[in-house]
Amino acid sequence: xxxxxxxxxxxxxxxxxxxxxxxxxxxxxxxxxxxxxxxxxxxxxxxxxxxxxxxxxxxxxxxxxxxxxxxxxxxxxxxxxxxxxxxxxxxxxxxxxxxxxxxxxxxxxxxxxxxxxxxxxxxxxxxxxxxxxxxxxxxxxxxxxxxxxxxxxxxxxxxxxxxxxxxxxxxxxxxxxxxxxxxxxxxxxxxxxxxxxxxxxxxxxxxxxxxxxxxxxxxxxxxxxxxxxxxxxxxxxxxxxxxxxxxxxxxxxxxxxxxxxxxxxxxxxxxxx
Amino acid sequence: xxxxxxxxxxxxxxxxxxxxxxxxxxxxxxxxxxxxxxxxxxxxxxxxxxxxxxxxxxxxxxxxxxxxxxxxxxxxxxxxxxxxxxxxxxxxxxxxxxxxxxxxxxxxxxxxxxxxxxxxxxxxxxxxxxxxxxxxxxxxxxxxxxxxxxxxxxxxxxxxxxxxxxxxxxxxxxxxxxxxxxxxxxxxxxxxxxxxxxxxxxxxxxxxxxxxxxxxxxxxxxxxxxxxxxxxxxxxxxxxxxxxxxxxxxxxxxxxxxxxxxxxxxxxxxxxxxxxxxxxx
Numbered sequence: 001x002x003x004x005x006x007x008x009x010x011x012x013x014x015x016x017x018x019x020x021x022x023x024x025x026x027x028x029x030x031x032x033x034x035x036x037x038x039x040x041x042x043x044x045x046x047x048x049x050x051x052x053x054x055x056x057x058x059x060x061x062x063x064x065x066x067x068x069x070x071x072x073x074x075x076x077x078x079x080x081x082x083x084x085x086x087x088x089x090x091x092x093x094x095x096x097x098x099x100x101x102x103x104x105x106x107x108x109x110x111x112x113x114x115x116x117x118x119x120x121x122x123x124x125x126x127x128x129x130x131x132x133x134x135x136x137x138x139x140x141x142x143x144x145x146x147x148x149x150x151x152x153x154x155x156x157x158x159x160x161x162x163x164x165x166x167x168x169x170x171x172x173x174x175x176x177x178x179x180x181x182x183x184x185x186x187x188x189x190x191x192x193x194x195x196x197x198x199x200x201x202x203x204x205x206x207x208x209x210x211x212x213x214x215x216x217x218x219x220x221x222x223x224x225x226x227x228x229x230x231x232x233x234x235x236x237x238x239x240x241x242x243x244x245x246x247x248x249x250x251x252x253x254x255x256x257x258x259x260x261x262x263x264x265x266x267x268x269x270x271x272x273x
Numbered sequence: 274x275x276x277x278x279x280x281x282x283x284x285x286x287x288x289x290x291x292x293x294x295x296x297x298x299x300x301x302x303x304x305x306x307x308x309x310x311x312x313x314x315x316x317x318x319x320x321x322x323x324x325x326x327x328x329x330x331x332x333x334x335x336x337x338x339x340x341x342x343x344x345x346x347x348x349x350x351x352x353x354x355x356x357x358x359x360x361x362x363x364x365x366x367x368x369x370x371x372x373x374x375x376x377x378x379x380x381x382x383x384x385x386x387x388x389x390x391x392x393x394x395x396x397x398x399x400x401x402x403x404x405x406x407x408x409x410x411x412x413x414x415x416x417x418x419x420x421x422x423x424x425x426x427x428x429x430x431x432x433x434x435x436x437x438x439x440x441x442x443x444x445x446x447x448x449x450x451x452x453x454x455x456x457x458x459x460x461x462x463x464x465x466x467x468x469x470x471x472x473x474x475x476x477x478x479x480x481x482x483x484x485x486x487x488x489x490x491x492x493x494x495x496x497x498x499x500x501x502x503x504x505x506x507x508x509x510x511x512x513x514x515x516x517x518x519x520x521x522x523x524x525x526x527x528x529x530x531x532x533x534x535x536x537x538x539x540x541x542x543x544x545x546x547x548x549x550x551x552x553x554x
Contacts, residue, residue: 051516057514059310060319085420091503094384100388100423181516182521183515185519209519
């Protein structure tokens, strides 16, 4: 009996050490630059999450949006096919780190906290935080100070820079965190929270959709955030390639033109509704 | 009859409240287009997100059920009649899995275990190298190369989870066969393994057929959990659609109905079989 228990313990230890060894080979494999891997396989795998109008599905179930245009252009310039991997936002960094896709092109704000886990390219876009509020609950509110009170409840999408910005600018307010933007906005429509903080221009669009219930309390965005591609740490070939690609796109005016289409016009609205 | 009336009253009251107090703009007319739509160029009917999610849920449940059944049966047999080490292994498996929330298990499995083992198999690269016909078959049975890794890891994670419960059902079934059955088989000269395969196991499965069926149905419901690892099944597709369209209530209600149709029709079928079966005995 004793001998058997002993053998079992040994077997378990062996199993655990083989797991650790597998972890090490995994780390070694990822030393190869993803640029090489993408070229070799002829396919780039892009992680993203739905954020209107960065990335969303149109009526036909096809992905459209600013990020989607950027990623498609990148694949075209690299001469490879593209695969989008829609991923829940809260799990998008772990999925990148465990190699579920090659790069995040998903409107990810460059923050020092995230940068400890992943590498960011130079910004290809800037976004800012904006707010949409409930007309009855937040009647008369017109500044950040009006919302920075203990009685005020603000809904945000979990793990986003919106959450960070809202907590930084309105530390006294209470927060409700949601997995998706739509849940946060639903809470606002139901009048259970005073406001929703999110990247512009979505709050303004939502206020336009429900003009008799919601309004935009702040005239200007209250932050300006750089947005970059995120890749695994230690891959400098990829970082260099993406940086120079972004530089090129800035100088060709591609990014500016796409941004004007998705963020300043509403020409794309019929594609979704 | 009274129950139905009460139900109808309850539902209409819900919609009335939604309409007046919450001022929710219902847009049910947009929902059918998310099942299927007519291609504006070719005029063909094409599958959209909700239907494709529904089909993925079915495929995922079938695979998880088949794998979970094999795993659970093996573990159940070892747990009932194995050696000390085999019984220990079976217990270890069942107790570990049953005492972890399924959500945690799926996340752990996807990020840690499957990254080291399943992804290292490079199923997606291999599948891309295969002929178009083969890829079509795989797409029909499982997923295309872009999602195969995640799909397999989800199916295996679900199978491991369901397998633990199936293991207990099977073990109980085997242990419930009276010792007299064994003795009778031996007395007519059957060997131990033969007795088990030909006499004990068939009777055990007959006893546990309906608990097993119940477990299969709950696999369908449990499959919603894998939306957290971004498997494009019904719940995930619904949430993506809500994020894009903000049709929150329409889509949740549609999803609920779809799951209900699937599980309810299955459980009715099972009940029908049960009736037939008990009449035969």
